[in-house]
Amino acid sequence: MTSLHTALILATAFLIVFAEATFGGVRRLFGAQVELLPSLMIYTGLSTGLPTIALLAICGGLWLDALSANPLGVTILPLFVVGLVVQRYRGLILRDQRFAQMIIGGCASGAVPLMTLIVLLNTHRQPLVGWISIWQWVLMILAGGLMTPVWFRLFGWLTDKFMYRSLGETSFRPDREIKRGRD
Amino acid sequence: MLRRPHYIALGIVVVVTVAILKLPSRTAARVKLAVSALYLPLFGASDSTQKAVEKAGNTVLPKKELTAQIDQLQRENQQLRLRAAQLEGLAHENARFRSLLQLPKLVDWNLKPARVVARDPANWWRTVRIDRGSRDGVVTNAPVLNLDGLVGRVSEVGFTHSQVVLVGDPNCRVSVLVEETREHGIIEPTTSTPLDSTIVEVGYLSRNAKLAPGQRVITSSYGGIFPKGIVVGHIVDYHSVDFGLYTQARIKLSVNMNALEEVFVKLP
Numbered sequence: 369m370t371s372l373h374t375a376l377i378l379a380t381a382f383l384i385v386f387a388e389a390t391f392g393g394v395r396r397l398f399g400a401q402v403e404l405l406p407s408l409m410i411y412t413g414l415s416t417g418l419p420t421i422a423l424l425a426i427c428g429g430l431w432l433d434a435l436s437a438n439p440l441g442v443t444i445l446p447l448f449v450v451g452l453v454v455q456r457y458r459g460l461i462l463r464d465q466r467f468a469q470m471i472i473g474g475c476a477s478g479a480v481p482l483m484t485l486i487v488l489l490n491t492h493r494q495p496l497v498g499w500i501s502i503w504q505w506v507l508m509i510l511a512g513g514l515m516t517p518v519w520f521r522l523f524g525w526l527t528d529k530f531m532y533r534s535l536g537e538t539s540f541r542p543d544r545e546i547k548r549g550r551d
Numbered sequence: 552m553l554r555r556p557h558y559i560a561l562g563i564v565v566v567v568t569v570a571i572l573k574l575p576s577r578t579a580a581r582v583k584l585a586v587s588a589l590y591l592p593l594f595g596a597s598d599s600t601q602k603a604v605e606k607a608g609n610t611v612l613p614k615k616e617l618t619a620q621i622d623q624l625q626r627e628n629q630q631l632r633l634r635a636a637q638l639e640g641l642a643h644e645n646a647r648f649r650s651l652l653q654l655p656k657l658v659d660w661n662l663k664p665a666r667v668v669a670r671d672p673a674n675w676w677r678t679v680r681i682d683r684g685s686r687d688g689v690v691t692n693a694p695v696l697n698l699d700g701l702v703g704r705v706s707e708v709g710f711t712h713s714q715v716v717l718v719g720d721p722n723c724r725v726s727v728l729v730e731e732t733r734e735h736g737i738i739e740p741t742t743s744t745p746l747d748s749t750i751v752e753v754g755y756l757s758r759n760a761k762l763a764p765g766q767r768v769i770t771s772s773y774g775g776i777f778p779k780g781i782v783v784g785h786i787v788d789y790h791s792v793d794f795g796l797y798t799q800a801r802i803k804l805s806v807n808m809n810a811l812e813e814v815f816v817k818l819p
Binding site: 382385386388389390399400401403418419421425426430431432433434435436437438439441442444445448449452455456481485488491495496497498504508 | 553563564572579590594674675678680719740
């Protein structure tokens with residue numbers, strides 16, 4: 369994968385965090401904000417290498433924490449762990465199947481907030497957690513599950529438009545050419 | 552199991568995370584402000600777009616509607632002028648009595664209007680970002696209010712933007728008093744009312760407190776951050792806690808925190 373692919377993923381993460389901070393439609397409708405970085409991390413884990421995963425975890429985590437009351441850095445490790453696990457076992461995941469993308473995206477969107485909460489509680493903060501958090505968690509899982517196939521389609525389209533596609537090898541070999549006629 | 556490159560990457564990220572988490576609080580706040588400053592062009596663009604849309608909406612309003620609005624505003628203006636004149640008289644009288652009783656003079660509030668530009672993307676905090684910062688004279692812990700009542704306090708100040716922690720967040724404890732009974736208490740966040748962020752709890756009210764639903768709750772100035780008399784909300788219900796040692800009341804905030812658009816920051 370090219371550096372342009374990494375840049376596109378980081379730019380998307382930047383915009384996702386901005387949209388989460390400024391767009392309050394989901395919060396007003398359902399009483400909770402959705403978190404889309406984990407689903408983007410699933411795409412990244414299934415399509416790119418470790419450097420991109422680490423970059424997305426660090427940059428995405430820092431951007432999210434900077435616009436939030438979270439202590440700086442709490443989101444980095446949960447995002448990276450999800451990306452790392454998915455990248456390690458991506459040979460076992462049917463990454464082209466939309467259903468598999470949704471399931472794994474939903475699982476990641478549920479796991480990241482839980483791990484973030486554990487890190488947060490270890491920094492002696494008192495986040496606002498209660499019964500309502502279960503509803504917020506379910507909503508995050510659903511939104512993450514629904515958004516994961518969207519990232520695959522979006523980046524598939526972007527890759528088609530902006531990147532060179534490598535040529536496949538042909539079966540033609542000059543030394544095996546059958547020459548006809550008399551010489 | 553993970554392979555060697557995975558362990559190396561994990562090690563690097565763990566070191567980076569721990570290093571960032573262990574930064575001194577002042578440095579961490581500065582880094583946070585520097586990182587959030589990356590979003591300033593987007594906030595600016597979003598604000599300009601919003602204003603352009605409002606302007607475009609105003610240009611297509613029919614003349615009849617505009618005339619009706621002007622009539623209504625003129626009526627309101629007259630009523631408010633009358634009310635202001637009455638209040639001015641009362642203020643003079645109040646000042647005279649205060650000087651007779653040798654009480655300190657009341658200082659006028661210096662309020663700075665601000666727009667809410669972003670909300671906390673995390674669900675476990677209640678904070679917003681406003682488009683005023685240290686360049687406008689905003690300082691940490693400055694009270695934030697709107698026409699309905701108390702909104703919160705400034706928690707972090709950048710050059711052009713600040714973070715406001717809202718009433719109901721665990722990091723915004725407010726000392727309040729029930730206006731009728733003069734009972735003192737402290738606002739605590741509640742998570743017992745799902746999907747309703749306008750309900751908070753007031754703890755540490757005395758067990759003999761004579762409370763009733765509908766009583767107004769205002770700031771008491773005991774914390775030293777909020778001036779006395781800002782409306783916080785109204786009592787919904789109350790019950791005894793800690794084996795009857797204290798009373799705890801649920802109050803409905805007078806400000807709808809989900810629909811915040813414009814606020815005022817009280818400057819020192």
